[in-house]
Amino acid sequence: xxxxxxxxxxxxxxxxxxxxxxxxxxxxxxxxxxxxxxxxxxxxxxxxxxxxxxxxxxxxxxxxxxxxxxxxxxxxxxxxxxxxxxxxxxxxxxxxxxxxxxxxxxxxxxxxxxxxxxxxxxxxxxxxxxxxxxxxxxxxxxxxx
Amino acid sequence: xxxxxxxxxxxxxxxxxxxxxxxxxxxxxxxxxxxxxxxxxxxxxxxxxxxxxxxxxxxxxxxxxxxxxxxxxxxxxxxxxxxxxxxxxxxxxxxxxxxxxxxxxxxxxxxxxxxxxxxxxxxxxxxxxxxxxxx
Numbered sequence: 001x002x003x004x005x006x007x008x009x010x011x012x013x014x015x016x017x018x019x020x021x022x023x024x025x026x027x028x029x030x031x032x033x034x035x036x037x038x039x040x041x042x043x044x045x046x047x048x049x050x051x052x053x054x055x056x057x058x059x060x061x062x063x064x065x066x067x068x069x070x071x072x073x074x075x076x077x078x079x080x081x082x083x084x085x086x087x088x089x090x091x092x093x094x095x096x097x098x099x100x101x102x103x104x105x106x107x108x109x110x111x112x113x114x115x116x117x118x119x120x121x122x123x124x125x126x127x128x129x130x131x132x133x134x135x136x137x138x139x140x141x142x143x144x145x
Numbered sequence: 146x147x148x149x150x151x152x153x154x155x156x157x158x159x160x161x162x163x164x165x166x167x168x169x170x171x172x173x174x175x176x177x178x179x180x181x182x183x184x185x186x187x188x189x190x191x192x193x194x195x196x197x198x199x200x201x202x203x204x205x206x207x208x209x210x211x212x213x214x215x216x217x218x219x220x221x222x223x224x225x226x227x228x229x230x231x232x233x234x235x236x237x238x239x240x241x242x243x244x245x246x247x248x249x250x251x252x253x254x255x256x257x258x259x260x261x262x263x264x265x266x267x268x269x270x271x272x273x274x275x276x277x278x279x280x
Contacts, residue, residue, distance in 0.1 A: 030205040033156030037194040120267040
């Protein structure tokens with residue numbers, strides 16, 4: 001990572017977002033794979049909790065730097081999320097908010113598919129925004145539009 | 146993210162195995178002789194899934210743990226005392242297969258298969274957009 005070039009503005013935030021969505025994608029894919037496995041309880045990490053941690057980290061960066069949005073962000077680890085240098089490790093919890101079927105699986109295919117679609121869109125949006133930032137940099141370096 | 150494709154694939158394999166078992170049940174719903182030609186009605190079979198993918202040594206994913214036989218009693222149809230396969234009351238045992246149940250299970254397996262295809266497509270779209278960052 002080049003100091004002051006790749007860790008300014010929204011890039012570190014977008015990086016964390018893409019890391020989180022790609023890890024969560026794995027959980028959701030596993031839930032879909034086990035949709036007819038008896039006794040399997042789907043697992044997930046609430047994206048709202050991740051967003052709260054991320055927002056707190058952005059706030060913290062703003063406060064320590066006084067209005068200049070430079071430097072990497074340092075989200076605090078929670079029970080379900082551990083932030084390492086290059087990824088977010090997820091320790092998912094079982095979701096117990098659906099009807100428990102007789103085979104011991106409380107699947108809800110519709111809500112899992114919705115989560116999957118949402119997560120994919122969030123990931124692609126994050127990647128697209130990183131791409132835009134890179135294009136801006138490219139333009140500045142080449143001095144042409 | 147490449148691990149996600151393995152997970153979806155393991156589920157596709159498992160669901161297709163289940164469909165194979167269902168197809169075999171439907172094909173044999175009137176079979177009363179075994180391969181050696183002895184009178185032995187076909188028993189309904191079903192696939193049992195378990196979480197995890199031992200083929201890849203992966204905690205995530207799904208695999209077929211066992212293909213078990215249904216212990217439910219055979220159905221009995223009246224064929225008359227004259228039939229060589231009938232018991233003393235004129236009844237004969239035929240496979241314990243209900244085609245409606247099999248069709249519903251087949252539909253469920255197909256839908257689960259499609260859901261996994263969708264998940265794999267989502268994985269591919271995510272990988273594509275991430276790889277496009279490089280180009």
